[in-house]
Amino acid sequence: MAKFAVTDPATSAVVGTVEDLSPEQAAAQVGAAQAAFEQWREASPRHRAEVLMRAYEGMHAQKERLRDLIVAENGKSQVDAAAEVNYAAEFFRWYAEEAVRPAGDYAPAPAGGVRNVVTRHPVGVAVLITPWNFPAAMATRKIGPALAAGCAVLLKPAAETPLTALAVAEILSEAGAPEGLVQIATTTDSGGVVSAWLADERVRKLSFTGSTRVGRILLGQCAERVVNTSMELGGNAPFIVTEDADLDAAVAGAMVAKFRNGGQACTAANRFYVHEAVAEEFTAKFGVAIEALNVGDAAEGAEIGPVISAQAAVGIRELIDGAVAEGAEVAHRAELPQGLAETFVAPQLLTGVPGEAAILREEIFGPVAPVVTWNEEQEVIAQANAAEVGLASYVYAGGLKRAMRIGERLEAGMVGINRGIVSDPSAPFGGVKQAGIGREGGSFGMEEFTEPQYLAVDWS
């Protein structure tokens, strides 16, 4: 059996070795998934709920182990990793609760003589693909609703962070998930493995979280067999601060929206639009908070760890250099201790960023905060909406009515109103435009793994 090594992005140390599945081996998993699906779809909703609830408890029982695995393979801070474990476990609890509340409908047809009865059926074997930035939560956000709905799953975690996914699968097995129901394919051949799965007509669903670039490729592949898809793709979140906002609250929100996971979140604030009347004060306060960040190896307690790879760090530095070349200034920067690997990028704040700079158009996915000023509400809404993706966005304003007025005009699936975080297992997470298709979380998340069926019942 071929294997590959998993490394710590802070030190390059090998933290684990996992099987490197070939497309042929992955293809062989589909039969077991289909067999498990045929049993699991017949299991009572209560039984499915109990398995998920035990998995929720199992994640809490193993929370330190999961936190340490996330820190080791992803590099995020211990606080962020512990928060992720809690967030991830909540998807199992939420969907344990949803499993026993399946949706349905019953109504007389308008013309009479017929009763329309609508039930929901599990879509079938589901392929789940997850990124490295939330190795536990992006997996449970898919597995939870899929199992609650009655589906079997084939999960391909990112090659950078497979250890957490394997640990989650182990917890599900201990919680009573039967053989074949949750299978993980760790692989360095993502394209080959996923193509092998999608070519099998027993696979009826793809739920993908990752970049818009890869999402487009997978949508093309799914078109071949018209596979049901859910797409959670990239973001480029604007963070708007009005002249009447509570600036201390806005800075606190900005720190969360920007620096959670070191900026490596699809929801990360990517562009700060601050009213010119308060720009100096906001920037000064935000800058002080950024300069106080403690950067280093998260295993040793740092608040901001490395980015996922040296290549990612190069891309972030290119965006900063490009902005500076176009006239931006690095106004505040946290200290980068000597001797850190090239995967570390200093948290920093840029001012004077020109509107056409690439750093405002591309997802930075790192600890960099570009600030742009504005003075007309219409103008800032237009700037915020000038992006091909619309995932998260944030508004800090003095009055709720104004904040909501701006929020409702933003082309985004999620808007934080005087709040720097939108993630919540009970709420629909997802984007508009090229940020994706469908929603995860809430009751919406389970619908994504079901197909409605309507029975036209003769009532004449």
Ligand SMILES: NC(=O)c1ccc[n+]([C@@H]2O[C@H](COP(=O)([O-])OP(=O)(O)OC[C@H]3O[C@@H](n4cnc5c(N)ncnc54)[C@H](O)[C@@H]3O)[C@@H](O)[C@H]2O)c1
């Ligand atoms: N909308 C959301 O909920 C959400 C959540 C987390 C991350 N993201 C996005 O994910 C991106 C960062 O994650 P990433 O770098 O891991 O993204 P990515 O698109 O490179 O990879 C995501 C997953 O797809 C796999 N993959 C890559 N190429 C593939 C192919 N040809 N066929 C099948 N699978 C393939 C990867 O191995 C990984 O498992 C960012 O754009 C971020 O915004 C979105």
Ligand SMILES: N[C@@H](CC=O)C(=O)O
């Ligand atoms: N930040 C998101 C995931 C995207 O990276 C979340 O909180 O679920």
